[in-house]
Amino acid sequence: MVQAVIYLIQRFFYRIWEFLTHWYVGGYFAIGGKFLNILEYLDQTLALRITLRYFFQPLYRDYSFIGYLIGIPVRAVRTFIGLIAYGAVIAAGVAVYLAWAAVPLYFLKIAFYG
Secondary structure: OHHHHHHHHHHHHHHHHHHHHHHHHHHHHHHHHHHHHHHHHHHHHHOHHHHHHOOOOOHHHOOOHHHHHHHHHHHHHHHHHHHHHHHHHHHHHHHHHHHHHHHHHHHHHHHHHO
């Protein structure tokens, strides 16, 4: 009889541990994977790294004065928009993960304090 009680206590804590591992680690990788997919899409769409690499080059290899005059401001605006987009996506990803991590804590609060 004592062994059965010990077994049930072990299983209880094991299930709690499995839930926390599944919720936090699995959720981290699931949200992180989606988050990285969105960042890769932004990188393909906005090409921020390439824009920064060729920042002082004229657009479409037009090495005239007009090419430089138009190229640098266009790349500056594109860089600014890209940084805002990356910042918004990163902030949203952090907010989603923090909300995800807070859900079990919220239910524990409700369970104990009503």
